[in-house]
Amino acid sequence: MSSLLVCEGVTKRFGGLVALNNVSIEVGKGEILGIIGPNGSGKTTLINVISGVLLPDDGRVIFDGKDVSKLKPHVRVSLGISRTFQGSRVYPYLPVYYNVALSARSVYRDPEIARAKTNWALTVTKLIAEAVELPINLTPFKLRMVEIARAIVTNPKLVLLDEPFAGLSAEEVEEVIKIINKLNNLGVTFIIVEHKLRYLMKLAERVVVLNNGIKIFEGPPSEAIKDREVIQVYLGGGVS
Amino acid sequence: MAFAKPSIKRRLVRYVPSITIMVAYSCIPLLGIRGFWLDVLTRANIFALLTLSLDLYSGTTFYLNLGISFIAGSSAYVVALLYRYLGMVPEYSIIPAIAVAIALSTVIFLPSIRVRGVYFSVLSLLLPLIMVSLITSQPLSLYLGGEGGIPLPSLFSSYARMLPPRERIPFLQLTWFYLTTALTIVAAVLSYKLAYSNFGFMLRAIGQDEELAEASGIDTTRVKLLGFLVSSTLAATAGALYAAIRPPVTVDVLIPANTLVPPLTAVILGGMGTIIGPLATNYITIVAYELLWDAIGRWRTIAYMLLLIVLVILKPQGVVFHIYLKLRKAIATKLSSVTWR
Ligand SMILES: Nc1ncnc2c1ncn2[C@@H]1O[C@H](COP(=O)(O)OP(=O)(O)O)[C@@H](O)[C@H]1O
Ligand SMILES: [Mg+2]
Numbered sequence: 001m002s003s004l005l006v007c008e009g010v011t012k013r014f015g016g017l018v019a020l021n022n023v024s025i026e027v028g029k030g031e032i033l034g035i036i037g038p039n040g041s042g043k044t045t046l047i048n049v050i051s052g053v054l055l056p057d058d059g060r061v062i063f064d065g066k067d068v069s070k071l072k073p074h075v076r077v078s079l080g081i082s083r084t085f086q087g088s089r090v091y092p093y094l095p096v097y098y099n100v101a102l103s104a105r106s107v108y109r110d111p112e113i114a115r116a117k118t119n120w121a122l123t124v125t126k127l128i129a130e131a132v133e134l135p136i137n138l139t140p141f142k143l144r145m146v147e148i149a150r151a152i153v154t155n156p157k158l159v160l161l162d163e164p165f166a167g168l169s170a171e172e173v174e175e176v177i178k179i180i181n182k183l184n185n186l187g188v189t190f191i192i193v194e195h196k197l198r199y200l201m202k203l204a205e206r207v208v209v210l211n212n213g214i215k216i217f218e219g220p221p222s223e224a225i226k227d228r229e230v231i232q233v234y235l236g237g238g239v240s
Numbered sequence: 241m242a243f244a245k246p247s248i249k250r251r252l253v254r255y256v257p258s259i260t261i262m263v264a265y266s267c268i269p270l271l272g273i274r275g276f277w278l279d280v281l282t283r284a285n286i287f288a289l290l291t292l293s294l295d296l297y298s299g300t301t302f303y304l305n306l307g308i309s310f311i312a313g314s315s316a317y318v319v320a321l322l323y324r325y326l327g328m329v330p331e332y333s334i335i336p337a338i339a340v341a342i343a344l345s346t347v348i349f350l351p352s353i354r355v356r357g358v359y360f361s362v363l364s365l366l367l368p369l370i371m372v373s374l375i376t377s378q379p380l381s382l383y384l385g386g387e388g389g390i391p392l393p394s395l396f397s398s399y400a401r402m403l404p405p406r407e408r409i410p411f412l413q414l415t416w417f418y419l420t421t422a423l424t425i426v427a428a429v430l431s432y433k434l435a436y437s438n439f440g441f442m443l444r445a446i447g448q449d450e451e452l453a454e455a456s457g458i459d460t461t462r463v464k465l466l467g468f469l470v471s472s473t474l475a476a477t478a479g480a481l482y483a484a485i486r487p488p489v490t491v492d493v494l495i496p497a498n499t500l501v502p503p504l505t506a507v508i509l510g511g512m513g514t515i516i517g518p519l520a521t522n523y524i525t526i527v528a529y530e531l532l533w534d535a536i537g538r539w540r541t542i543a544y545m546l547l548l549i550v551l552v553i554l555k556p557q558g559v560v561f562h563i564y565l566k567l568r569k570a571i572a573t574k575l576s577s578v579t580w581r
Contacts, residue, residue, distance in 0.1 A: 051455055052455075053451065053454075053455055072454065072459075072461075073454045073455040074454050074455075074456075074457050074458055074459045074460065077455070077456065077457035078457065082456075083455060085452070085455075089449060089452045090449075090452075091444070091445050091448040091449055091452070091453075092448060092449075093444070093448055094441065094444060094445060094448065095568070095571055097571040097574065098441050098445075098571075101438075101574075102438065102441055102442055102445050102453075102456070102458060103456040103457045103458070105438050105442075106442070106456075106457035106458045106459065107457050111438075115574055118574075119574075131571055132568045132571045132572065150456055151456075154456075154457050
């Protein structure tokens, strides 16, 4: 299995706080990697470092064989790294269509291709009927879909999802999982951050467990729930 | 549900009101309006350029550029200095002055790469004030005209001299009116097209969530820089025209109360980022001010300030909705190529 993304000894500090401590991960092409850990363990920070929203203090991020550690977020998008934000972020005063189309337009110079790609992303996420709506008028589930549409419209090789299931009902989670599987079958690689392990059990072949910025486990989810240290970390929080 | 592309005829119909207004405005001199009111409208045209400059960048990105007085002032002073030291008349110095002012304006832009929100505004406001102190300070005032300013011949005055004395001023007033009107129409159409283009929406996206814009693929620094440069061009053009039409050039043009507060009021009152709203408000406030001169007199700045305060308290919410309604139709057209149930 050839690697699409390699993080080598990534360290990120916020003042005295070490949010990521020498974290190394590797993600294969076409894989779905889960990242779990309690609140404040550094999951979002890792997504931020991979997407370029934050620069690491130490270590490297290698994507598709290229060191992208110093590149700006928009350049990484054009290379094929897309992301969503925890809790859904959208442009509140731009209709759903533009929330998605502007990303398409920033990657595809040809407006016709950008338009076709936007229509595709809105169709996959079942947002065509909401395309003219302002985000304010959407349910949390539809907002999550807008973010996913925006992330996939740029034709990414790697999609980073930060807590994509948070606050959704069981049926809505199923919808999101369906889209993830559909794109994964098309060859898109995913890193999915979750607070709880439950949804990743059937989705991810492999999970990485973070605690206090340190990687404490790496392996199949079925083994994660048996790991003593993982259980220790989740004591009280519950693994599932 | 399917949307049809609007026919060419319907699209032309959409432009009828705006074209009518532009033609009617250009025909104002034919109604016999001359002298004082033509001067007022010429000044309103120049302020329209400032308003467009402010609305195009600050109205979309919410990076409130309080430094437009600096940009306009720079180009006005370059026009004046090129005459004073090289004998260049405004006919020739306007374009180089605009270029110099655009280059200088990047001084305002640089902090906005790192500094966001209110800090950018504060920094941008400092620049015109620093310029005023420099120009009026001891050694420099000798070279930069000091308080008295720099005299220069007004635009087209060499042509006017070929006319009999009585016809000179009316000729100049008419020429200036047509020149500034033509430039304003071009600027307004371009600004409108830009503000509602993909590029304009990228500026708006940056205004609504810059980190999201960057993380979703938009080269935010490049988009901001381009938007800023277009905006600076408009402000610099206004400054150069002001110098060329209303010499002498004094620090008045750099003082924010003169060249920032009126366009700022127009942008906030007219609806940030809508282009048309601020443009209309610019003309309404300037004409209203002249009509109300007897009542308001020298209290203009205070009147503007009060208006601004009232507006900030009332916070008009209609603006966003206006842009949104406009977009609904555009999106419907773009989606028409998709089939769905
Ligand atoms: N921008 C920031 N500035 C300062 N501290 C931060 C910042 N982002 C995250 N942190 C801190 O880093 C730690 C890890 O945060 P985060 O990556 O958001 O955790 P998680 O996503 O796993 O809940 C937390 O203690 C958080 O308070
Ligand atoms: Mg998080």
